[in-house]
Amino acid sequence: MTAPAYGAPARRRVPPPRPRGLAARLRPAAVVALVVLVMGVPLWLVVVTAAKSQGEALSPDLSLPSRWQLWENLGQVWQQGEVPAAFLGSLLVVVPSVALVLTLGSMASWILARRAGRLNAVLYALAISGIVLPPAVVTIVLLLRQLGLAGSVVGMVGVYAGIYMSTVIFFVTGFVRTVPVSIEEAARMDGAGPVRVFVSVILPLLRPVLATATILICLYVWNDVFYAFFVVGGRLDTLPLNLFQVANAGLYLDNWHLIFAYIILMSLPLLIIFAVAQRKIISGITGGAVK
Amino acid sequence: MPTGQETLTRPPTGRRKPAGPRPAATIARNRTHPIWFLAPAFAILFVFFFLPTVFNFVYAFTDWSSFKSDIRPVGFENFSYLLSDGTLFSALRITVSYAVLVALFQNLFGFGLAVLLEKDTWLNRTARLVFLIPVLMSALAVGYLFQALLKPDGSLNDLLSAVTGQPVDVAWLGSTTWTLVLAAVIHAWKWMGLSMLIYLAGLKTIPQDVTEAARIDGASSGQAFWSVRFPLLAPAITFNVATALLGSMNGFDIVQALTGGGPARSTEILNIFIYRTFGQGLFAQATTMSLVLFLMVALLAFPVIRVLRKREEIL
Numbered sequence: 001m002t003a004p005a006y007g008a009p010a011r012r013r014v015p016p017p018r019p020r021g022l023a024a025r026l027r028p029a030a031v032v033a034l035v036v037l038v039m040g041v042p043l044w045l046v047v048v049t050a051a052k053s054q055g056e057a058l059s060p061d062l063s064l065p066s067r068w069q070l071w072e073n074l075g076q077v078w079q080q081g082e083v084p085a086a087f088l089g090s091l092l093v094v095v096p097s098v099a100l101v102l103t104l105g106s107m108a109s110w111i112l113a114r115r116a117g118r119l120n121a122v123l124y125a126l127a128i129s130g131i132v133l134p135p136a137v138v139t140i141v142l143l144l145r146q147l148g149l150a151g152s153v154v155g156m157v158g159v160y161a162g163i164y165m166s167t168v169i170f171f172v173t174g175f176v177r178t179v180p181v182s183i184e185e186a187a188r189m190d191g192a193g194p195v196r197v198f199v200s201v202i203l204p205l206l207r208p209v210l211a212t213a214t215i216l217i218c219l220y221v222w223n224d225v226f227y228a229f230f231v232v233g234g235r236l237d238t239l240p241l242n243l244f245q246v247a248n249a250g251l252y253l254d255n256w257h258l259i260f261a262y263i264i265l266m267s268l269p270l271l272i273i274f275a276v277a278q279r280k281i282i283s284g285i286t287g288g289a290v291k
Numbered sequence: 292m293p294t295g296q297e298t299l300t301r302p303p304t305g306r307r308k309p310a311g312p313r314p315a316a317t318i319a320r321n322r323t324h325p326i327w328f329l330a331p332a333f334a335i336l337f338v339f340f341f342l343p344t345v346f347n348f349v350y351a352f353t354d355w356s357s358f359k360s361d362i363r364p365v366g367f368e369n370f371s372y373l374l375s376d377g378t379l380f381s382a383l384r385i386t387v388s389y390a391v392l393v394a395l396f397q398n399l400f401g402f403g404l405a406v407l408l409e410k411d412t413w414l415n416r417t418a419r420l421v422f423l424i425p426v427l428m429s430a431l432a433v434g435y436l437f438q439a440l441l442k443p444d445g446s447l448n449d450l451l452s453a454v455t456g457q458p459v460d461v462a463w464l465g466s467t468t469w470t471l472v473l474a475a476v477i478h479a480w481k482w483m484g485l486s487m488l489i490y491l492a493g494l495k496t497i498p499q500d501v502t503e504a505a506r507i508d509g510a511s512s513g514q515a516f517w518s519v520r521f522p523l524l525a526p527a528i529t530f531n532v533a534t535a536l537l538g539s540m541n542g543f544d545i546v547q548a549l550t551g552g553g554p555a556r557s558t559e560i561l562n563i564f565i566y567r568t569f570g571q572g573l574f575a576q577a578t579t580m581s582l583v584l585f586l587m588v589a590l591l592a593f594p595v596i597r598v599l600r601k602r603e604e605i606l
Contacts, residue, residue, distance in 0.1 A: 223544075
């Protein structure tokens, strides 16, 4: 939708800074202090501990490691934590869930936003009920067993799609309502059927809100351990499930260096995506929440 | 599609809404916005969301467990068991306190950050990005990180010792009252970046001339902020409070990684109880707690839904 803004034209006109007393001049210092204390200390702890030997990391502190062995620790975790398999497992779950929930969710949202009447209101209320109501995580397991989907990727994808469908429908329906119907009518005049109108007119217009929903749902599913534990725990590896195992295996050994190395490995993909696309991600999230 | 037929045969709802849809319009809408578009999404919702929820109401009243092959109804036995040993009420109390504390802290932090970082300087832009890093991190990782930071011989005590000049060794995660508060602060720490973004977006949508008009009328900068700009942030507040409240009621990872429910089960929120009980093979008990969580959230959510609806109508 919005044209990507590169370089100088993106910069809006900046008013000349007006120093307003002491508070305004202290503000940058406060920002730096806050970033260092509130974010710097925890993140520093992760990096230095991940680079220490087991003995040094036994009681993790902020000191520098006597010898940096970040690569060795990452390598050890890569093998012991079975990172490649878990990474693949995470991808296998995240990609289909997000694709499914976005496609089917926006199809439903289009209809829910455009129709009026009591039945439609009831359907909409049902569709967004999942935003507030918690999923019945224990009986999902039973149901999946009855369906023969227990422990399978298909079952996990279905569960995530069921949990996050409401979120997508809520966001997208609100967005479709702001799109004028006359745009659709123009296409209909030219002889387009509903499928054609949806695919070539509505879907492209939904891009900003779909981007937001993609980011949020990717975040939730990529980092989820609770539902994964119930549905696929032990039969399929995902990154958070393996972190849980690495950490619990070290319960009596305190393998802090391995836990933090794993945290780095696991957060890296999201951090890289974020670093590359941060401007779009931020405008997507803010645009989606407060229209 | 059978669902489509249903609307066609349904009598027009003209009595309630005088300006409601006429049959002709309904038929036209069936052609332009066919109801079968709803089918796949509702099929998924039905199988993976509604059906397990219905099951929740059934299996909470059985003796389903991993120790027996048959499942028999037992009435309210699970409830009375959980009530009698006090687990039910303590878990409810802990979950609600946790959710309220998270909503409070997350909004305070997020709002403070948004106000502090409002101006578009390069420093503020960088700081905003840094505060978003925890949002991307897994909640499990955040829990382990703070467990390490808050150990009695951990970094926070080291830092405090260095600042105060005398040895500090507070067992931060050892108090049965304050550990829950700390867990809520950490939950808020993880998500405050997102709250900040939404407050920033709210602040950005307020036109500048509104504030300028207030200044011309003689308002101080504090007055202009609290009486003019703050009320206009209402939609952002609604969104942030609702998501924080509901999100933390479903919380698990942070507390599990931080304390595992301890000390003395003082941080055992409902989902940790469900996870632990399920792991022990006591499926029916876990289901009962899951039902309790469902009922509690449903009860608390209705006011929240009403507020969200209102907000939607305004915008």
